[in-house]
Amino acid sequence: MKKKLIPGFILAIIFTVASLNNAKAQAQQKELIVGDAMPAFSLTDQNGKAFNSADYVGKNFLVIYFYPKDESMVCTKEACQFRDSFNDFTKAGAKVIGINGGTVASHKSFADHYKLPFTLLSDPDNKVYHKFGVKDKMFMTGRETFVIDLHGKVVFAYTAMMQGKKHADDALAFIKAHNK
CATH class of the missing domain: 1.20.5 (Single alpha-helices involved in coiled-coils or other helix-helix interfaces)
Known part of the structure; x- marks a missing residue:
């Protein structure tokens, strides 16, 4: 015994x-809070292309959402809500970007499977997660959404682990309310 x-x-x-x-x-x-400058970063997207955040500051609002895992239930609902609202985000002058530690191939498969029209970035060592101060939850990487304004400042931050759909809804509502 x-x-x-x-x-x-x-x-x-x-x-x-x-x-x-x-x-x-x-x-x-x-932890990044409203008013902080977005940390600069470079990652690879689902198509194997380099993405440099500095190339987009000043051109669009950036909606950067961190999610735990491709193809998981809540993450899929979240991604599909961003997909379903994609035209509204675009009309509001926003670029949607999803980030997690998954591989480029995993992101490509996920984007193709659900016809996701936005950028998914691979952060294999969670370096960008840490730059944004995203905390792990329940033994998984966290789920947080940030809206970055044209000056590169965080103007909205939202955290909710089990409410993936609400991330897209609240980010879009914020942008529409502050983009008049």
Whole structure:
């Protein structure tokens, strides 16, 4: 019986230490808030092309949404809501960008499967996640949406892990209200 308890006990200690280290790292991570400048970044999109955020500042509002995983239930609902509202975002002068740690190939498959007309960026080491201060939730990368204005400043931020559809709805409502 002790043989079974010792490995379980060791696993519990390892898990606890890893959780504390993750919590400590996240506590040190600066969370972006309204008024902060968007951190510059470069990533690869679902078509294998380089995307440099600096190329878009001043041209469009940027709606940057971070999501945990391609093809998961809430993430798919969120992506499809951005897709269904895509023309409204475009008319309002906004460019929609989804980011997660998935591969370029995964993003391509996801975009093709759901006919997503916007940019999906691969952040394999979660460097951009960390630059934006997106916190992990429930052992997954977080779900947050930011609206960046023409000056490169965060003007809207929204966090809700289980309400993917609301990210697109609230970001669009904000842009429409402040784009008059």
